[in-house]
Amino acid sequence: MIGITPLEAWIRERVRLDSELTGSAFLEALKVYQLQRVNETIDYARRNTAFYRHHLASLQDLPLSDLSGLARIPFTTSSDFADNPLRFLAVRQDDIAKIVTLRTSGSTGEAKRLFFSEADLELTVDFFHHGMSTLVQPGQRAVVLLPGEKPDSVGDLLLRGLQRMDVQTLVYGPVTDPLHAAEAIASFGAHCLVGIPTQVLAVAHSRAGVAIGKGSIESVLLSTDYVPQTISQTLEEVWGCRVFTHYGMTEMGFGGGVECEALDGYHLREGDLYFEVVDHETGETCSDGETGEVVFTTLTRKGMPLIRYKTGDIARIMPQSCPCGSILRRMGRVRGRWEGAVRLGPDRVLTLSDMDDALFRLQGLLDYRATMSKGGDGRFRLHIDVHGSEVGSPTDSEVLKALGGLDTIRKSVAVSDLEAPTVRFSAEGRWTTTGASKRKIIVKSDPPG
Ligand SMILES: [Zn+2]
Structure with missing residues (x-):
């Protein structure tokens, strides 16, 4: 029996909807709330921020009479x-x-700064509190493998959310030594882990991680911009646990959506964020089921409101209702990012998620880094640095075979758009240890000397 997502009751309460409202009447009432908040946010941002005063200066016919009216509003991008x-x-x-x-990692090399008020952070803690109740019960123990040293860091906010439901929590921080992390998890007696996919994978593949065996860790929450499916499967096999994914980015106030027990797409933080999926090229709104770029508008943010912020993430709104019984809409798992996808030829775009699906299947591969460059002859060169497990790593030929299994790579090599990929094994496996870093194909514009 799949339990209904706790987000439904939470959103109902947060939005102060009549508990009698069900089905489409509930969704309609939620839309009325969201429209009102979108209009308030537009007004608030135009009055209080220099950026939106200028960016939305020519916007007419406000307030919007329908959420579809958002399509008239220009996007906000990361470079802004x-x-x-x-x-x-x-x-x-x-x-x-x-x-x-x-x-x-953009060309400007400048850092992005994001501002949150106390009230903004409280809303995130509240979301973590209710979102985590799918994974862990009062009286259980959780280990958080995310940065948590500083007050109000993501690990600290998660700790505060978990404390509200009486879950004993160890904020371990990002994993730099998988063996040490696995020992800490075992001695704490964790029922639940929260971490970054490649780091949790490294823990599971360490000697101490394997020794944890099945039956003690009940649930794992993988949190980052997107989660390679094959990593979830490996963790399920090693620990016999359920693997949930969380979708969020700092710009969302860390939290965006979380899977329910159906483990098939995220229910969204509808009370605080309004999500759209748009065509990456044209910016037009995608219909449900169509894959595009995720865009969101903050509904309750005070410090730094964002209107139609383009995330760069590839996903879709799932058209079917969720097996958990909730009428809340669901977003399918994020399939990667537009940024860093490389066009090798007509109809041949190589994405990191394609390579993830191929490479994380390999026994003992913990992480890898893909670098694409272009030679003087105009042909692409793909180099893979691989970090393997201490208990056995895949071979060069296994990595190359897995890559060759991808249509995009095989066809591009066949027509000489791409040289045969090269592989090197590296002892250094710390490419993804900062919580904020996003994995992507590294594109080098200069031909290698
Ligand atoms: Zn559900």
Whole structure:
């Protein structure tokens, strides 16, 4: 029996909807709430931030009479932050409780800064509290493998959410030594783990991780921009646990959506965020079921409201209702990012998620880094650095065979758009140890000397 997502009752309460409302009447009432909040956010952002005062200066016919009216509003992109993040600030700097600095790998090399007020952070704690109740029960123990040293860091906010449901929590932090982390998890007696996919995989493949065996860890929450399916499957096999995924990014206030027991797509934080999926090229709204780019608008954010923020993440709204019985809409698992996808030829785009599906299947492969460059002859070169497990790593030929199993790579090599990929094994496996970093194909513009 699949339990209904706790987010439904939470959203009902947060949005103060009549408990009598069910089915489509509930969804309609939720839309009325969201429309009202979208209009308030537009008004608030235009009055209080320099960026939106200018960005939305020519916007007419407000307030919007329907959520579909959002299509008239220009997008906000990540590069808008780079110039001057203070232009997004909607409260006095004194009222900012938390500033998050994200290092971007873009050409400007500038850091992105995000501002949250105390009230913004409280909403995130509240979401974590209710979202986590799918995974862990009062009286159980959880280990958080996310950064948590600083007050109001993601690990700290999660700790506060878990404490509200009487879950004993160890904030271990990011994994740099998988063996040590596995020992800490075992001695704490964790029922639940929260971490970054490649890091949790490394823990599971360490000697101490394997020794944990099945039956003690009941649930794992993998949190990042997207989760390779094959990592979830491996963790289920090693620990016999259920693997949930959380979708979130710092810009969302860390939390965006979380899977229910059906483990098939995220229910979203509908009270605080309004999500759209749009065509990556044209910006037009996708219909349910169609894959596009995820865009969101904050509904309750005070420090730094965001309107139609383009996430770069590839996903779709699932058209069918959820097996858990909730009428809340679901977003399918994020399939990767537009950024860093490489077009090798007509109809041949190589994405990191394609490579993830092929490579994380390999026994003992813990992480890898893909670098694409272009030679003087105009042909692409793909190099893979592989980090393998201490208890046995895949061979070069296994990695190359897995890559060759991808149509995009095989066809591109066949027509000479791509040279045969090269592989190197590396002892250094710390490419993804910072919680904020996003995995992607590294594209080098200069031909290697
Ligand atoms: Zn569900």
